[in-house]
Amino acid sequence: MSRLPGLFVVGTDTGVGKTxxxxxxxxxxxxxxxxxGVLKPAATGAVRVGDGWKSDDADRLIEAIGGGVALERVVPRIYKEPLAPSVAARRQGTPLLWDDLAxxxxxxxxxxxxxxxxxxxxxxxxxLTPMADRASIAxxxxxxxxxxxxxxxxxxxTLNHTLLTVEAALSRGLRIAAVxxxxxxxxxxxxxxATNAEELARLLEGTGPLVTVEYSVDQSLIPIAAVCMNWYDRASRPRGENVVG
Structure with a gap:
Protein backbone atom coordinates (compact mmCIF):
# COMPACT_ATOMS: atom_id res chain seq x y z
CA MET A 1 0.00 0.00 0.00
CA SER A 2 1.51 3.32 -1.05
CA ARG A 3 1.25 6.40 1.06
CA LEU A 4 -1.42 8.87 -0.02
CA PRO A 5 -0.46 11.79 -2.24
CA GLY A 6 -0.22 15.01 -0.29
CA LEU A 7 1.06 18.52 0.24
CA PHE A 8 3.19 19.77 3.13
CA VAL A 9 2.42 23.39 4.07
CA VAL A 10 5.45 25.08 5.62
CA GLY A 11 6.20 28.68 6.51
CA THR A 12 9.00 31.16 6.15
CA ASP A 13 8.34 32.13 9.78
CA THR A 14 5.74 31.87 12.49
CA GLY A 15 2.54 33.87 12.13
CA VAL A 16 2.46 33.83 8.32
CA GLY A 17 -0.88 32.02 8.15
CA LYS A 18 0.05 28.38 7.56
CA THR A 19 -3.09 27.08 9.24
CA GLY A 37 -7.01 14.01 5.40
CA VAL A 38 -5.44 16.72 7.57
CA LEU A 39 -2.46 16.38 9.87
CA LYS A 40 -0.38 18.70 12.03
CA PRO A 41 2.21 16.36 13.59
CA ALA A 42 2.79 18.61 16.59
CA ALA A 43 0.89 21.63 17.85
CA THR A 44 1.89 24.09 20.56
CA GLY A 45 -0.05 26.82 22.31
CA ALA A 46 -2.90 24.41 23.11
CA VAL A 47 -5.28 24.73 26.06
CA ARG A 48 -6.17 22.07 28.59
CA VAL A 49 -9.93 21.34 28.68
CA GLY A 50 -10.76 18.78 31.34
CA ASP A 51 -8.76 15.65 30.57
CA GLY A 52 -8.16 16.70 26.97
CA TRP A 53 -6.79 19.48 24.82
CA LYS A 54 -8.14 22.23 22.63
CA SER A 55 -6.09 23.43 19.66
CA ASP A 56 -7.38 26.24 17.47
CA ASP A 57 -5.18 25.05 14.60
CA ALA A 58 -6.56 21.52 14.79
CA ASP A 59 -10.13 22.81 15.06
CA ARG A 60 -9.69 24.86 11.90
CA LEU A 61 -8.25 21.93 9.95
CA ILE A 62 -11.01 19.58 11.12
CA GLU A 63 -13.71 22.13 10.27
CA ALA A 64 -12.24 22.52 6.77
CA ILE A 65 -12.95 18.87 5.93
CA GLY A 66 -16.42 18.83 7.45
CA GLY A 67 -15.68 17.81 11.04
CA GLY A 68 -16.21 14.46 12.69
CA VAL A 69 -12.53 13.70 13.33
CA ALA A 70 -10.97 13.29 16.77
CA LEU A 71 -8.27 15.77 17.75
CA GLU A 72 -5.60 13.10 18.23
CA ARG A 73 -6.03 11.95 14.61
CA VAL A 74 -5.03 15.41 13.43
CA VAL A 75 -2.52 16.43 16.12
CA PRO A 76 -0.76 13.38 17.58
CA ARG A 77 1.61 15.46 19.71
CA ILE A 78 0.31 18.53 21.52
CA TYR A 79 1.81 21.00 24.01
CA LYS A 80 0.69 23.98 26.08
CA GLU A 81 3.44 26.57 25.64
CA PRO A 82 3.57 28.43 22.29
CA LEU A 83 7.15 27.40 21.53
CA ALA A 84 8.97 25.19 19.05
CA PRO A 85 7.66 21.65 19.69
CA SER A 86 10.99 20.28 20.89
CA VAL A 87 11.34 23.14 23.40
CA ALA A 88 7.71 22.92 24.57
CA ALA A 89 8.04 19.15 25.02
CA ARG A 90 11.26 19.42 27.00
CA ARG A 91 9.77 22.10 29.27
CA GLN A 92 6.71 19.90 29.76
CA GLY A 93 8.99 17.13 31.02
CA THR A 94 8.59 14.75 28.09
CA PRO A 95 11.31 15.36 25.47
CA LEU A 96 10.04 14.77 21.93
CA LEU A 97 12.37 12.28 20.29
CA TRP A 98 12.59 12.10 16.51
CA ASP A 99 11.80 8.37 16.39
CA ASP A 100 8.69 8.95 18.50
CA LEU A 101 7.47 11.76 16.26
CA ALA A 102 8.23 9.81 13.07
CA LEU A 128 14.23 25.06 10.25
CA THR A 129 12.15 25.29 13.43
CA PRO A 130 13.18 22.53 15.88
CA MET A 131 10.47 19.87 15.61
CA ALA A 132 11.92 17.10 17.77
CA ASP A 133 15.21 16.52 19.52
CA ARG A 134 17.91 17.20 16.88
CA ALA A 135 15.34 17.33 14.07
CA SER A 136 13.64 20.23 12.32
CA ILE A 137 10.65 20.82 10.07
CA ALA A 138 13.08 20.27 7.20
CA THR A 158 9.66 38.50 3.00
CA LEU A 159 12.08 38.47 0.06
CA ASN A 160 14.95 37.27 2.23
CA HIS A 161 12.86 34.84 4.28
CA THR A 162 11.19 33.34 1.22
CA LEU A 163 14.38 32.96 -0.80
CA LEU A 164 16.18 31.37 2.16
CA THR A 165 13.33 28.89 2.62
CA VAL A 166 13.21 28.01 -1.07
CA GLU A 167 16.99 27.57 -1.17
CA ALA A 168 16.93 25.35 1.93
CA ALA A 169 14.18 23.20 0.44
CA LEU A 170 15.77 22.81 -2.98
CA SER A 171 19.18 22.03 -1.48
CA ARG A 172 17.54 19.05 0.24
CA GLY A 173 16.04 17.78 -2.98
CA LEU A 174 12.49 18.70 -2.04
CA ARG A 175 9.79 19.66 -4.51
CA ILE A 176 7.91 22.96 -4.35
CA ALA A 177 4.23 22.91 -5.30
CA ALA A 178 3.70 26.65 -4.82
CA VAL A 179 4.74 29.71 -2.87
CA ALA A 194 3.12 46.66 -3.36
CA THR A 195 6.29 45.26 -4.92
CA ASN A 196 7.05 41.93 -3.21
CA ALA A 197 4.77 39.79 -5.37
CA GLU A 198 6.27 41.03 -8.64
CA GLU A 199 9.82 40.72 -7.32
CA LEU A 200 9.30 37.20 -5.97
CA ALA A 201 7.69 36.11 -9.24
CA ARG A 202 10.81 37.30 -11.03
CA LEU A 203 13.27 35.75 -8.58
CA LEU A 204 11.41 32.43 -8.31
CA GLU A 205 10.73 31.98 -12.00
CA GLY A 206 10.90 28.27 -12.80
CA THR A 207 10.63 27.23 -9.14
CA GLY A 208 6.88 26.96 -8.91
CA PRO A 209 3.76 29.11 -9.12
CA LEU A 210 3.45 32.16 -6.90
CA VAL A 211 0.00 32.59 -5.39
CA THR A 212 -1.07 35.87 -3.79
CA VAL A 213 -3.83 35.76 -1.17
CA GLU A 214 -5.37 39.01 0.00
CA TYR A 215 -6.19 39.74 3.63
CA SER A 216 -9.70 38.83 4.77
CA VAL A 217 -11.30 39.69 8.11
CA ASP A 218 -13.13 36.35 7.95
CA GLN A 219 -10.23 33.98 7.43
CA SER A 220 -12.59 31.08 6.75
CA LEU A 221 -13.37 32.83 3.46
CA ILE A 222 -9.78 33.03 2.17
CA PRO A 223 -10.29 32.97 -1.63
CA ILE A 224 -7.68 30.31 -2.32
CA ALA A 225 -10.00 28.69 -4.88
CA ALA A 226 -9.95 31.85 -6.97
CA VAL A 227 -6.29 31.51 -7.90
CA CYS A 228 -7.02 28.84 -10.54
CA MET A 229 -4.77 26.36 -8.76
CA ASN A 230 -5.66 22.68 -8.95
CA TRP A 231 -4.30 21.68 -5.56
CA TYR A 232 -5.00 17.99 -6.03
CA ASP A 233 -2.82 17.95 -9.12
CA ARG A 234 -0.05 19.71 -7.19
CA ALA A 235 -0.05 16.94 -4.57
CA SER A 236 1.93 13.75 -5.15
CA ARG A 237 3.17 10.62 -3.44
CA PRO A 238 6.57 10.39 -1.73
CA ARG A 239 9.42 9.23 -3.96
CA GLY A 240 11.69 7.73 -1.32
CA GLU A 241 11.83 4.60 0.79
CA ASN A 242 9.82 5.91 3.75
CA VAL A 243 6.49 4.70 2.34
CA VAL A 244 4.10 3.41 4.96
CA GLY A 245 2.30 0.15 4.34
Missing part, protein backbone atom coordinates in the same frame (compact mmCIF):
# COMPACT_ATOMS: atom_id res chain seq x y z
CA UNK A 20 -5.34 29.44 7.30
CA UNK A 21 -3.81 28.37 4.00
CA UNK A 22 -3.75 24.67 4.96
CA UNK A 23 -7.42 24.80 5.90
CA UNK A 24 -8.28 26.72 2.73
CA UNK A 25 -6.56 24.14 0.52
CA UNK A 26 -8.25 21.29 2.40
CA UNK A 27 -11.63 23.03 2.13
CA UNK A 28 -11.27 23.59 -1.61
CA UNK A 29 -10.42 19.97 -2.31
CA UNK A 30 -13.24 18.79 -0.02
CA UNK A 31 -15.69 20.99 -1.90
CA UNK A 32 -14.43 19.42 -5.12
CA UNK A 33 -15.56 16.05 -3.77
CA UNK A 34 -12.16 14.80 -2.61
CA UNK A 35 -11.71 12.84 0.61
CA UNK A 36 -9.08 14.93 2.38
CA UNK A 103 6.28 6.83 14.39
CA UNK A 104 3.33 9.05 15.32
CA UNK A 105 3.30 10.55 11.82
CA UNK A 106 3.48 7.11 10.20
CA UNK A 107 0.62 5.81 12.36
CA UNK A 108 -1.48 8.85 11.49
CA UNK A 109 -0.89 8.36 7.78
CA UNK A 110 -1.84 4.68 8.03
CA UNK A 111 -5.09 5.68 9.77
CA UNK A 112 -5.86 8.30 7.12
CA UNK A 113 -5.01 5.92 4.26
CA UNK A 114 -8.34 4.13 4.77
CA UNK A 115 -10.33 7.36 4.95
CA UNK A 116 -8.78 9.85 2.55
CA UNK A 117 -7.36 10.12 -0.96
CA UNK A 118 -5.09 13.11 -0.39
CA UNK A 119 -3.33 14.62 2.64
CA UNK A 120 -2.75 18.22 3.70
CA UNK A 121 -0.01 18.31 6.34
CA UNK A 122 0.87 21.52 8.19
CA UNK A 123 4.21 22.31 9.80
CA UNK A 124 5.09 24.57 12.73
CA UNK A 125 6.94 27.90 12.59
CA UNK A 126 9.59 28.24 9.89
CA UNK A 127 11.36 25.62 7.80
CA UNK A 139 13.77 16.73 8.44
CA UNK A 140 10.05 16.05 8.59
CA UNK A 141 9.69 17.42 5.05
CA UNK A 142 12.33 14.99 3.84
CA UNK A 143 10.62 12.07 5.56
CA UNK A 144 7.19 12.97 4.17
CA UNK A 145 8.60 13.85 0.74
CA UNK A 146 5.45 15.73 -0.19
CA UNK A 147 5.64 18.80 -2.45
CA UNK A 148 5.89 21.93 -0.31
CA UNK A 149 3.48 24.83 -0.19
CA UNK A 150 5.65 27.61 1.21
CA UNK A 151 3.64 30.34 2.96
CA UNK A 152 5.22 33.78 3.31
CA UNK A 153 3.95 37.12 4.59
CA UNK A 154 3.44 40.03 2.21
CA UNK A 155 5.36 42.73 4.06
CA UNK A 156 8.94 43.91 4.49
CA UNK A 157 11.52 41.15 4.93
CA UNK A 180 1.83 31.56 -1.25
CA UNK A 181 2.29 35.24 -0.47
CA UNK A 182 -0.34 35.51 2.22
CA UNK A 183 -2.07 38.61 3.53
CA UNK A 184 -2.08 37.37 7.10
CA UNK A 185 -2.43 40.88 8.53
CA UNK A 186 -4.35 44.01 7.48
CA UNK A 187 -2.46 45.78 4.69
CA UNK A 188 -0.29 48.72 5.73
CA UNK A 189 0.02 50.26 2.28
CA UNK A 190 3.81 49.93 2.22
CA UNK A 191 5.99 49.89 -0.86
CA UNK A 192 7.20 46.41 0.13
CA UNK A 193 3.64 45.09 0.05
Missing amino acids: VISAAIARVMTQEGRRV QAVDESLVWWAERAEVMVVEGVGGF DLAIRLDYPLVIVARKGLG VLNGSEPPQGTVAE
